[in-house]
Amino acid sequence: MTEPKHPNLAAIVVGGSAGALEALAHIVPALPGTLPVPVAVVLHMLPRRPSGLCAVLGELTPLRVKEAEDKEPLAPGTLYLASPNYHLLVEREHCFSLSMDEPVLFSRPSIDVLFDSAADAYGPTLCGVLLSGANEDGAAGLKHIHDAGGTTVVQAPHSATSRQMPAAALAAFAVDHVTTPDRIGPLLELLAAGGERAEPRAEGARS
């Protein structure tokens, strides 16, 4: 394996809306329980009982799956879900905060809010993943992750139930990896292990 060109990955953040749960169901089984980094997920339109979703995802992956709690430190090998009706943010001390600030792009939790705060907290050691969705929340946040030196992954629009969210990100900047859900899991595992970052950045935005 080649020398990693960047500091080791410290965290992964994932966002999506319509169609993202299906994508996630393809991604998480590929992640090992020993994943050396935490994963924080914002999905719009969560079912009423997020504990139900925790159980569903928990069945699919060896990762520990739970709702993120206020001031909870982010731990490796854990997938955290944002609670409905609260924004989820990452503090510089690498713990979560919740907030009831105004919805962003009609969304609470908002993907931009998670991505922006995580980019500030983790800089180049963050990887952001944007999945299927029918609005543009997340595109600006993913660009922020990119601008802070982090790695960006977008679900290939042709594989997405709703293309708008991935397309908005691809239109905004040169995304590092554009690929299908079945390949995102192995890619994240590789990145988390300190492996390949991206092809040269300029090559990014394709679908």
Place this chain on the structure above:
Amino acid sequence: MMALAPSRADSEFEHLFEAIYERYHYDFRRYAEASLRRRVAAALVHFGCDTVPHLEQRALSDPQVFTELLRFLTVQVSDLFRDPTYFRALRDEVVPVLRTYPSPKVWVAGCATGEEAYSLAILLAEEGLLERTQIYATDIHPESLRVAQAGVYALDRFARFSENYLQAGGRASLSHYYTAEYSSAVLARSLKKAILFADHSLATDSVFAEMQLVSCRNVLIYFERALQDRALGVISEALCRKGFLGLGLKETLRFSSHASEFREFVPDARIYQRL
């Protein structure tokens, strides 16, 4: 909305809150930073300031600007009987114990525009306890305290409030507690009489009375851990032995240094009991 760029903004951000503390004695220095940054960014847009120092200069030179800025620095959302399961648990599990005190005291810390305090007043009235209970409701935001004191809310919010009220185990109809005037609902005088609204900061002020119940919901999430511990220290000290503490449904004592002073009482409703 863009978040502030981290690098240079850091010291400017700190400077802003040091200056506000010096000048106005509002202490935002240990608030959870990630969302505070977003709110400052929104304030920059609102006040037409390009930079944080510019905003600082305006807020320091004009108290009215500062008052307006407070609305950005704090989050004021609230509802009557928000999270009905919480109020249901108070009614079923906590009220029976409150009943054993001759004149229980209840403190709503971070009451915003008053909805939580009025919800408690209604609940206690239905349990026959309001007459002998003193409710204190405090906040740092003067504008919200004024709204709370007035007890007048937009009528169109009451469909949802009524639903909450019934889910919370309400024994009558919420309409017993207000009169509609045009597009407003005015809460009953008997409820207002039972509540003392006052300015109090969990960041800088201390205990003012011994309480049997403290309800502090969706306030601690805006604090970083050190400040949460400070606030919980005040609350813990205010509570009598076996007194109750209710938090927001997404808040927990687990990560606090005061956790060992409490036991979980109704875990799902985030109600704790002081040991």
